[in-house]
Amino acid sequence: MKTMRALRFEQYGPPSVLTLQELGIPELRPGQALIELHASAVNPSDVKNVAGAFHSPLARVPGRDYAGVVAIGDGWTGKEVWGSAPGLGLTRDGTHAQYVVVDLDSLSEKPAHLSMSEAAAVGVAYLAAWSALVDAARIQPGETLLVTGAMGAVGQAATQIAHWKEARVIGADILDGPSDTDAFVNVKIKDLAAEARAWTDGRGVDLALDSVGGPLFEPCLKSLRLDGRQVSIASLGDGRVTFSLRDFYHSRLRLMGVDTLGLTGPQIATIMDSLRVGFEGGQLRPPSIQTWSLEQAVDAYAAVQEGMPGSKHILVPRP
Numbered sequence: 219m220k221t222m223r224a225l226r227f228e229q230y231g232p233p234s235v236l237t238l239q240e241l242g243i244p245e246l247r248p249g250q251a252l253i254e255l256h257a258s259a260v261n262p263s264d265v266k267n268v269a270g271a272f273h274s275p276l277a278r279v280p281g282r283d284y285a286g287v288v289a290i291g292d293g294w295t296g297k298e299v300w301g302s303a304p305g306l307g308l309t310r311d312g313t314h315a316q317y318v319v320v321d322l323d324s325l326s327e328k329p330a331h332l333s334m335s336e337a338a339a340v341g342v343a344y345l346a347a348w349s350a351l352v353d354a355a356r357i358q359p360g361e362t363l364l365v366t367g368a369m370g371a372v373g374q375a376a377t378q379i380a381h382w383k384e385a386r387v388i389g390a391d392i393l394d395g396p397s398d399t400d401a402f403v404n405v406k407i408k409d410l411a412a413e414a415r416a417w418t419d420g421r422g423v424d425l426a427l428d429s430v431g432g433p434l435f436e437p438c439l440k441s442l443r444l445d446g447r448q449v450s451i452a453s454l455g456d457g458r459v460t461f462s463l464r465d466f467y468h469s470r471l472r473l474m475g476v477d478t479l480g481l482t483g484p485q486i487a488t489i490m491d492s493l494r495v496g497f498e499g500g501q502l503r504p505p506s507i508q509t510w511s512l513e514q515a516v517d518a519y520a521a522v523q524e525g526m527p528g529s530k531h532i533l534v535p536r537p
Contacts, residue, residue, distance in 0.1 A: 223535065224315030225515045228277040230270030233519035238512055244311065244319045251291030251322050253299060257338035258313035259283040260531045265523045267307060274308050281313030282306045283341030285334040291322060300328040300337040301490040302345060304483055314515060316535045324483030326490035329497040336504035339530040340493065342478055343371035347379050348489050350427050350449040350476045357425060359384035364414050364441050366390045367429035368399055371530060372451065374505060376427050382501040388417055390434070405434065414441035422446060435459040439471060447472040505530045
């Protein structure tokens, strides 16, 4: 039996429960492709998965994003691909390994000018931002977008996508730092709703993407204009929030939820194909990256768990 190296957890816990193991290369079923992985990202959701947040069946190889070459796949063999697939790392073994199996209908060709590591850094963050802004909220040219967690991976992706769609961006976060947003609010020292209204001449923003939730959920709602809309993709703590329902309906607000875990293979492929156009046209840029070997994977997970904004952490499964 041919084998591969793969990162695996057999119990829930901190990154230290992960071990590097020799496993059999997964077998294909009709309609599937075997991908030789060249790079895969470590996302915050991967750390949460190992900790047990998603109750993944054990034992499990984690990892949701990838870039690599199709080793076997009807009509796809030899092509460079990128993206994600339903259930990767959660209900099926994921991408923190040397090979992964995905359905053919989730495949998307990688932008030729991106390195494998750069391409692997796109995945979930850009899928979430695109699903929220383009598919759910239908962002329009000339609109003003408020993004919480602007310094994070989803926030940075959302800022690029919004600018590509000719929208203005107000970023909000608990940290100051380099940002491509048109305006920035440090929510530790300033009132988010007041600042958002000041930047929009008292009108309020057209759209908010709340990638934090918890204590920032209601301030986002208060930042919206009449008939404004808000997309939520995450929440701190126990997931519960409070807000004024009277203010909500008097302002005719719309609230939407987006969950990348629910995307189908064809939906993922369609979004990745759309993102490829932006990367090839120069409207989108990959984040800065830091690469790690599989032997260093626990340290990579620990770095992601720290939660500090900066480089995207990428596992490179082959020397």
